[in-house]
Amino acid sequence: MSSAHSAPHGEQYLENRIFSEIRVGDTASLIRTLRPEDIQLFAVMTGDINPAIVDQEFAHSGIFREVVAHGMWSASLISTVLGTQYPGPGTILVDQSLHFVRPVTIGDTITITVTVKHKFEHNQHVVFDCTCTNQDDLPVIQGSVETLAPRDKVRRAKVTLPDVVIADRHGRYEQLLAKVRGLPPIDMAVAHPCDYESLKGPLQAAEAGLIEPILVGPEKKIRSLAEEHGFDISRFRIVNVKHSHEAAAMAVTLVRNGDAEALMKGSLHTDELMGEVVSRAGGLRTGRRLSHVFVMDVPTYPKPLLITDAAINIAPTLEEKVHIIQNAIDLAHILGRPEPKVAILSAVETVNPKIQSTLDAAALCKMADRGQIKGGILDGPLAFDNAVSIVAAKTKGIKSAVAGDADILVVPDLESGNMLAKQLEYLANALTAGVVLGAAVPIVLTSRADTAETRTASCAIAALIAHAKRKAE
Numbered sequence: 001m002s003s004a005h006s007a008p009h010g011e012q013y014l015e016n017r018i019f020s021e022i023r024v025g026d027t028a029s030l031i032r033t034l035r036p037e038d039i040q041l042f043a044v045m046t047g048d049i050n051p052a053i054v055d056q057e058f059a060h061s062g063i064f065r066e067v068v069a070h071g072m073w074s075a076s077l078i079s080t081v082l083g084t085q086y087p088g089p090g091t092i093l094v095d096q097s098l099h100f101v102r103p104v105t106i107g108d109t110i111t112i113t114v115t116v117k118h119k120f121e122h123n124q125h126v127v128f129d130c131t132c133t134n135q136d137d138l139p140v141i142q143g144s145v146e147t148l149a150p151r152d153k154v155r156r157a158k159v160t161l162p163d164v165v166i167a168d169r170h171g172r173y174e175q176l177l178a179k180v181r182g183l184p185p186i187d188m189a190v191a192h193p194c195d196y197e198s199l200k201g202p203l204q205a206a207e208a209g210l211i212e213p214i215l216v217g218p219e220k221k222i223r224s225l226a227e228e229h230g231f232d233i234s235r236f237r238i239v240n241v242k243h244s245h246e247a248a249a250m251a252v253t254l255v256r257n258g259d260a261e262a263l264m265k266g267s268l269h270t271d272e273l274m275g276e277v278v279s280r281a282g283g284l285r286t287g288r289r290l291s292h293v294f295v296m297d298v299p300t301y302p303k304p305l306l307i308t309d310a311a312i313n314i315a316p317t318l319e320e321k322v323h324i325i326q327n328a329i330d331l332a333h334i335l336g337r338p339e340p341k342v343a344i345l346s347a348v349e350t351v352n353p354k355i356q357s358t359l360d361a362a363a364l365c366k367m368a369d370r371g372q373i374k375g376g377i378l379d380g381p382l383a384f385d386n387a388v389s390i391v392a393a394k395t396k397g398i399k400s401a402v403a404g405d406a407d408i409l410v411v412p413d414l415e416s417g418n419m420l421a422k423q424l425e426y427l428a429n430a431l432t433a434g435v436v437l438g439a440a441v442p443i444v445l446t447s448r449a450d451t452a453e454t455r456t457a458s459c460a461i462a463a464l465i466a467h468a469k470r471k472a473e
Contacts, residue, residue, distance in 0.1 A: 025115065081114050090154055179335075191263065194244075214236070261441055264443070285439065291323060294307040295331075306409070309411070325342060335464065343410065434454070
């Protein structure tokens, strides 16, 4: 029995039953399906982080062999029926006796039914039989509850609850690391890891089994920093140099000599490291233009986004954009996207001779048609909203395989790209990794403000690239 009634304008109301309106035998029910996010939300609200419930790996080794809901998640739905349906608003739970018959697992559909069993005139209490069954009609919870019936008649519009987005940053971080799990660590030269985050990052990545860091910098300073923060660096190789510029040169030399398969920036300026990387005398140049890609896992987007170039090429030419796009497509292949969708961004979605980025976008799409860019589906110009929102694209009448479903966002210049990436990181809680492509090896080029988590995530991307290179060779 539901107490909600439809009003003329579609508004939903909650209406209760006071004691005199309640009849023995009356029933009310509610149906809910357990979702993964229900478990996460319940854990956040209660602080119950029992690993049998919230830790998937532990749960699969436990008694039930799968993730199960908190027992009180199902029990709380009994309260939901009583408070919102029957008797409705004003009901007060006085006592309960519940037996938990079997677990509820993700995907189970639970039917909660309450039935009036007894009424007590002297104190206006009502006892309900309660049964929760799953989709196979098997009992999950059985028992009874005693309530104080509502004293006053209430009919109120339902409150619209806010949308909840679960920003499980750690979960997304673990998913990224899982892509590399089982692969042997790669040797990575870390140039000048001489502050807390730039030392913690590679050590954390080493602990995760991603890399074997070679710490290049003033040895005394590195050891002092490790001792200050309790880092154990006893098993790692340290290459002693005097200062940051020498660290950059030595790190590049280690890569060039085959001692390392990747390079990582520590607490030195980007120009110092990249100057050595692009040096014609002894750098790490290839036939490709160097470009940077942010790999960003945004909670409000269904898949990771690759944003390029937001750190290396300031105002790339058309020819340079070809390299930037091809680098990003090749990375997308390594990350498991066989035919990534590439959105070439501008301020508008139509070609405008006064806006150079729209002309470049049109040319790049035609170049892809002619095989000058391979391995992806290109479309542009596209405004940002059209690239990531199918609703926005349809509203503007854009028919495209890329619009609303982009894997790669190609920005017009470094300024717009850097602002876009930082906005997603700081305002949208995106998990961020960054890597430079087009050199002989992947380069983890993080900001000095980046956390150890970002550095470790970037190491995971670099490791995937290095292993793909091994396989190709």
